[in-house]
Amino acid sequence: MNYEMRELRGDDLFTLLSIVGKLDIKDDFVKMFERNAVTDSEVDAEKRGMEATANLLQTVLKNIGSVKNDINALLADLCGVNVNEIKKLGLKDYTALLINFFKKPELKDFFTSIASLL
Template sequence: MTIEMRELKGDDIFTLLGIVGKLGIKDEFIQLFEQNVESNVKTPQDHKKKEPTKAQKEKLEQEAQRRGMEAMAGLLQKTLLNAGKLKDDINALLSDLTGEPLKTIKNLGLKEYTGLIIQFFKKPELQDFFTSIASLLQ
């Protein structure tokens, strides 16, 4: 059985924030953002334009993307470690994203269920979300 997942929408942020809140990873996110601020302060600037050079901007963008990926990987790890506490939230999110009834999601085989979770964490919109958050504090 192959279940397709829709794109994430702006309204999904509230569900995601609820799950992130239950994961208790606030300290990890604060540390990530503090690293962003520290790296921005150390970035030399073009003396004439008073802004980073093209090469420096590219490096900053790559760094923000790397930090976003780190945050996403941390979120995946915490989600899997706390799956029991988040079971209802995760099932509801997967049900919403796939359009499948909650009962169908709960009764999926282990392979299909794990596949959905992996599919969710591979969504480009989720990566973009974390990259955007990481770049906010540059």
């Protein structure tokens, strides 16, 4: 199956922050941003945002059990389907959907914005 995801909206911020909070990775982000804080340009902030996105994907995959319901609900909302449809996806389709989510430009923007605040 191939689901099309809508763009992230401002209201999705709360779900994303909840997921980040449950993964308890704030300190990891702060350390990463502090390491790169010597130069504070837009390019550096974008680079930190992309690195944060990759780290989040890796952390989510390692700890999927603790955020599974949140991820499934978010993916269902983004695709305009119910959560049960997401849960029933085959492994290949689910993984592809998850990877496509983490490739969304708006997600990079979310982490870039956070990076510029820290």
